[in-house]
Structure formats: structure tokens, C-alpha cells
Amino acid sequence: MEQFNDRFWHFWFQLETGQQLERLAGQYVSILLPDGQRRAYSMADEPKTQQFELLIDMLPAGAGVTYLRQLQPGETVEILAPLGQLVVKGRAAQNYLLASGSGISPLRSIVRDQLLTQKNTDEWTLIWSMSHESDFFWRDEWAQLAAGHQNFDYYLLADDATGEGGIQKMFVPEQLALLSPPAESHFYLCGGPVMMAACQKWLTEHGFGPEMVTLEHFQVPKRG
Numbered sequence: 718m719e720q721f722n723d724r725f726w727h728f729w730f731q732l733e734t735g736q737q738l739e740r741l742a743g744q745y746v747s748i749l750l751p752d753g754q755r756r757a758y759s760m761a762d763e764p765k766t767q768q769f770e771l772l773i774d775m776l777p778a779g780a781g782v783t784y785l786r787q788l789q790p791g792e793t794v795e796i797l798a799p800l801g802q803l804v805v806k807g808r809a810a811q812n813y814l815l816a817s818g819s820g821i822s823p824l825r826s827i828v829r830d831q832l833l834t835q836k837n838t839d840e841w842t843l844i845w846s847m848s849h850e851s852d853f854f855w856r857d858e859w860a861q862l863a864a865g866h867q868n869f870d871y872y873l874l875a876d877d878a879t880g881e882g883g884i885q886k887m888f889v890p891e892q893l894a895l896l897s898p899p900a901e902s903h904f905y906l907c908g909g910p911v912m913m914a915a916c917q918k919w920l921t922e923h924g925f926g927p928e929m930v931t932l933e934h935f936q937v938p939k940r941g
Contacts, residue, residue: 718790721854725819727761728771728785730794737766740799742830743823743905743933746771747797748781756781757800759822759907759933763830769798774819803933805831809903810839813896815889815916817846817908823933824907825855832866843871844892846912850875850884888912890919898925906932 719727732738745759746769758781762770775782788794803823812831814824824843831837847853852875859871878886885892889912898904904925906916913932920930 718788722851724774724776725852725854726773726775726785727854728773728788729768730771730796731768732766733793738769738798739766740764740769741804742826743803743805744799744801744826745823745933747800748784749795749797750780750784752780754780755797756784759801759803759819759826760799761822761825763826763834772819772822772825801933803827803905803907803931805905806931807903808837808839809901809929811899811902812839812841813893813898813902813904814841814843815893815904815906815908815912816844817889817912818848820906820908820912820933821845821855822907824905827905828862828869832862832869838868841866841869842896843869844874844889845871846874846889846908848876850878850882853884888915890915893919898923900924902929904930904932906930 721727742764745757747755747757749755758771758773760769761772773782773785775786805827814828816824828841828843831841843859853873863869863871872892873884874887874889874892875884878884904920906913
């Protein structure tokens with residue numbers, strides 16, 4: 718595990734010998750907690766059969782977060798996977814990945830799979846919104862992907878952005894409007910309820926129907 722900052726942690730899991738995980742980019746796992754409850758987390762890496770990565774928002778500290786925080790390297794967890802429909806099902810000339818917070822996890826999985834594994838030559842644009850400029854722990858990774866792939870671009874948005882370093886202070890739909898997506902675009906969404914509702918409203922108002930949108934809602938964990 719790696720602690721990015723006070724809020725976000727990065728976990729790596731290795732499947733036990735003899736186990737394999739056949740999955741698609743964008744899917745999630747359901748982790749069994751000691752009390753029998755389950756918590757769902759999107760896998761953040763491109764599909765691999767023997768391992769997967771999770772990005773965990775540690776606030777607020779609910780049952781799932783409390784369990785993951787106390788794990789030590791070498792301990793075993795029980796998962797149900799793969800789950801979820803936030804996956805690439807076809808080709809589009811222009812693709813937009815819209816994320817807020819830890820909703821970046823499945824979209825990171827998708828873009829890494831499409832660019833690095835599938836060698837997809839379609840256009841991919843990522844828009845990622847966070848509360849603070851300091852939260853963009855994968856900033857260097859996006860820069861490297863953009864430098865190595867002419868068909869990938871990204872925009873980082875933060876509530877406290879100063880305008881320096883390319884990070885802007887605006888909402889995801891505002892950035893999307895500036896980009897003027899063409900009619901043949903497809904959109905992948907994952908994030909908090911406010912961002913999701915705003916993006917869906919903008920897409921509907923601009924003529925992008927449900928068949929052009931693939932999304933996954935995640936619920937903000939309850940305290941306690």
C-alpha cells in the first residue's frame with residue numbers, strides 16, 4: 718500500500734496461487750468485511766489476471782475504510798469480482814472520461830488499457846476534478862501518457878486552483894463546454910453525485926443521448 722496524502726491511499730493486491738481474475742477495464746471488486754458486510758471498489762489498473770490495484774478515499778472512515786486501513790502486507794482478503802458495467806463496448810472517434818475524486822479509478826483503468834494494451838488510436842480526453850491542487854497524485858502519469866500518445870489529452874480541475882501549473886478552477890461541464898465535443902463522441906462518467914448530475918444534465922441538453930454515455934455511480938460512504 719502507498720499513502721498519497723491524508724485522504725487517498727493506493728493498494729496493490731496479488732491473487733493467491735492458482736487464482737485468476739478475468740476482467741475488463743473499468744470493473745470493480747466487492748470486498749468481504751469481517752462482519753459480513755461488503756464494500757465495492759473500482760480497480761484502478763489495466764486488466765491483469767494475477768493482480769489489481771485500488772485507489773481508496775479514506776474519508777469519511779466507514780467500515781470498509783477502517784478494514785482496509787488496518788491491513789498489513791501479506792494479509793488475505795476475500796473478493797467477489799469482476800463486477801460492473803463501466804466498460805468500453807465499442808469504438809468512437811472521440812471519447813471523454815469525466816471523473817471527480819476517486820471516481821478516477823475505473824477511468825484510469827480504461828485509458829491505460831486502451832492506450833497501452835489495446836493500442837487504440839481513437840481520441841481520448843480525460844477531465845478530472847478534485848477539491849485541492851495537491852490531490853493530483855497521478856499528474857505525472859497523465860503527462861507521460863500525453864507525451865507518448867498524440868491521441869490522449871487531459872484537464873485537471875480543482876476547487877482551490879490558482880491557475881498555475883495548468884490546473885483550472887471550473888466545473889467539469891464547463892471544461893467540457895470549452896472543448897465542444899463532436900456529435901460522434903462517447904462519454905464515460907464516474908464520480909460524486911453532484912458532478913454526475915451536472916454532467917448528465919449538460920450532456921442531455923446538448924443532444925448526447927443515453928446510448929452515448931457509460932457511467933457508474935458511487936455512493937459517498939456514511940460516517941461510522
